[in-house]
Amino acid sequence: MPMHAAEKRKLDVFPTFQKVAGRRVVVVGGGEEAAAKVRLLSETAARIEVIAPDLEPALAAALEKAGGRHLPGPFRPALLTGAALVFAASGEEDADRAVVEAARIFGIPANAVDRPGLCDFYVGALVNRAPVAVAITSTGVGPVLARHIRARIEALLPRETGDLARLAETFRDTVARVIPDGAARRRFWARFFSGSVASNLQAGRPGAARAEAQRLLNADDADSGFVWLVGAGPGAEDLLTLRAQRVLQEADVIVHDALVPDAVVAMGRRDAQRIAVGKRKGAHSVPQPEINAILLREARAGRRVVRLKSGDPMIFGRAGEEIAALRAAGIAHDVVPGVTAAFAAAASAKIPLTLRGVASQLVFATGHDQSGATLPAWGQMALEGATVAVYMGRSVAARVAARLTEAGLDAATPVAVIENAAQDGECLFAGTLADLGALEDRDDVSGPVLIVIGEVVGAADLSASAPLCPPAAGERLGATVAA
Incomplete structure (x- = not known):
C-alpha cells in the first residue's frame, strides 16, 4: 500500500544524546x-x-x-x-x-x-559548541546533505555559543531565586541570549558580558544596545564573511551605504529596520556626524545595530570616526572585516598585487586627500616600484596620471581599471599610465572603479580586457568579465 504523506514525515529514529564522559x-x-x-x-x-x-x-x-x-x-x-x-x-x-x-x-x-x-x-554530522551540541542525520540516506546542513548551522552558531551557555549556568540558580515568576524568567533568558550579553561575549568581552547579565538581573530594563561595523565586501553575496552573515541576522537595525547592493542588505532579518545613509562621491545624502548620531540613538534605545559598509569598514570607510563616537559615548561595539575592493578587483582580474622580483610593496590610496589635493605622499612609493591600488579615483584619473608622469614614473607603466569588481556587470580595462586620463571621459563607466598601477599588471593575463582609451563612437568601451 502507498505510504501516506503523514507517515512519510515520521522518523525512523529518535534523536538522543548518549552520555560518554569517562566511559x-x-x-x-x-x-x-x-x-x-x-x-x-x-x-x-x-x-x-x-x-x-x-x-x-x-x-x-x-x-x-x-x-x-x-x-x-x-x-x-x-x-x-x-x-x-x-x-x-x-x-x-x-x-x-x-x-x-x-x-x-x-x-x-x-x-x-x-x-x-x-x-x-x-x-550525525556534529556541530560542537561544548557544552552545546547539534547533530544532523539523514538516517544514512544522504550523508553529504547532512554535512551541507551542518556547514550552514556552523555559520549561524558563533564559537562563543558554548561560553554563553556556561555563563548562563553560573546565573541559573540566582535567576530562579530572584525571578520566581516563570514568564518573567523566560523574558530574562530571552534578553540574556539575544541581547548585549551575547553580543559582548561574542566580541571577546567576557567581563562586560557578565556585567550586562548582572544588570539584567537587577531589573534594569534599559538595554544598552550594541553596534557592529560590518564590511559587506565588494557586493557579491557569497563574499560576505560567516560572521557578517550572522550579525546581519541578529541586528534590529541595519544602517547601510548606497554602494551596498540590495541583495546584501536583504540578508538581514526581515523585521529589521533599514536606514539608508547612502554616501556617493559628490552626493552625500547623510553627513557623517548625522550617521554617528543615528548609531548612538539606536544603540541607546537598546537595539543591536549593524553599520553596513561596502568593502572593508577600516579601509576608506570612515570607521575611525564612528568608532571614536561610539567609544566616547561608552557604547559597546565590534568590527567585522570585509573583502576590500582592491582584493576583489585583483582576484577577478587575476592581477597579482605583489610579485617576487617585481613588486614587494602595496599601497592603498585615494585619488585625493581630505583637502582635495591630488596625489599625496604615496606618489613616491609608486616611483619606487610599489603597486598602487587607487580607490575612488575616476574623477581625478587624469590628474593622477599627470602628477605621476611629472614625478618621473614611466608613461608606459601598465594600468588596469576594474569597474563593479566581483559584481554583475564587472568590466576590465587595461592600458598604460598615458591612457589613464581617458577614464574621466568615458560615459559608459558609471559604477565604482578600482585603479591598479604598477608592473604587476603587465604580469597578468589581460586578454579579456578592453582598452582604456575610448574606441570609436558607438562602440562599447568595456569588456564584461565572465562570472
Missing part, C-alpha cells in the same frame, strides 16, 4: 574508517579504545592525539565488556557484523561504519 567507547578496526570515528570521538570526554592487530599511521596519530588506548590483537567479544558504545570499522562486512552481534549480546548500542542496515544508531 569506554570502543572502535574495532585499524584503518581510515576507524581513524575517522576516533577523530569524531575526540571531541567528547569518552575513554577511546581501539581494537586491531595493527594501526595504520593515520589512525595511530588520531588515537595518540585523542589520548586513547590501543588494544592490540584480533577482536574478541569479551573486550566489549563495560563499553558505552561500539563502532565496527574494519571495512569488512562479515567482521563488522560479528562485532555488532557481539555488542547486542552485551546490550551495547553498535554502529557499523557505512552499513546502515547493521546499525543500532547513526552518527
Whole structure:
C-alpha cells in the first residue's frame, strides 16, 4: 500500500544524546574508517579504545592525539565488556557484523561504519559548541546533505555559543531565586541570549558580558544596545564573511551605504529596520556626524545595530570616526572585516598585487586627500616600484596620471581599471599610465572603479580586457568579465 504523506514525515529514529564522559567507547578496526570515528570521538570526554592487530599511521596519530588506548590483537567479544558504545570499522562486512552481534549480546548500542542496515544508531554530522551540541542525520540516506546542513548551522552558531551557555549556568540558580515568576524568567533568558550579553561575549568581552547579565538581573530594563561595523565586501553575496552573515541576522537595525547592493542588505532579518545613509562621491545624502548620531540613538534605545559598509569598514570607510563616537559615548561595539575592493578587483582580474622580483610593496590610496589635493605622499612609493591600488579615483584619473608622469614614473607603466569588481556587470580595462586620463571621459563607466598601477599588471593575463582609451563612437568601451 502507498505510504501516506503523514507517515512519510515520521522518523525512523529518535534523536538522543548518549552520555560518554569517562566511559569506554570502543572502535574495532585499524584503518581510515576507524581513524575517522576516533577523530569524531575526540571531541567528547569518552575513554577511546581501539581494537586491531595493527594501526595504520593515520589512525595511530588520531588515537595518540585523542589520548586513547590501543588494544592490540584480533577482536574478541569479551573486550566489549563495560563499553558505552561500539563502532565496527574494519571495512569488512562479515567482521563488522560479528562485532555488532557481539555488542547486542552485551546490550551495547553498535554502529557499523557505512552499513546502515547493521546499525543500532547513526552518527550525525556534529556541530560542537561544548557544552552545546547539534547533530544532523539523514538516517544514512544522504550523508553529504547532512554535512551541507551542518556547514550552514556552523555559520549561524558563533564559537562563543558554548561560553554563553556556561555563563548562563553560573546565573541559573540566582535567576530562579530572584525571578520566581516563570514568564518573567523566560523574558530574562530571552534578553540574556539575544541581547548585549551575547553580543559582548561574542566580541571577546567576557567581563562586560557578565556585567550586562548582572544588570539584567537587577531589573534594569534599559538595554544598552550594541553596534557592529560590518564590511559587506565588494557586493557579491557569497563574499560576505560567516560572521557578517550572522550579525546581519541578529541586528534590529541595519544602517547601510548606497554602494551596498540590495541583495546584501536583504540578508538581514526581515523585521529589521533599514536606514539608508547612502554616501556617493559628490552626493552625500547623510553627513557623517548625522550617521554617528543615528548609531548612538539606536544603540541607546537598546537595539543591536549593524553599520553596513561596502568593502572593508577600516579601509576608506570612515570607521575611525564612528568608532571614536561610539567609544566616547561608552557604547559597546565590534568590527567585522570585509573583502576590500582592491582584493576583489585583483582576484577577478587575476592581477597579482605583489610579485617576487617585481613588486614587494602595496599601497592603498585615494585619488585625493581630505583637502582635495591630488596625489599625496604615496606618489613616491609608486616611483619606487610599489603597486598602487587607487580607490575612488575616476574623477581625478587624469590628474593622477599627470602628477605621476611629472614625478618621473614611466608613461608606459601598465594600468588596469576594474569597474563593479566581483559584481554583475564587472568590466576590465587595461592600458598604460598615458591612457589613464581617458577614464574621466568615458560615459559608459558609471559604477565604482578600482585603479591598479604598477608592473604587476603587465604580469597578468589581460586578454579579456578592453582598452582604456575610448574606441570609436558607438562602440562599447568595456569588456564584461565572465562570472
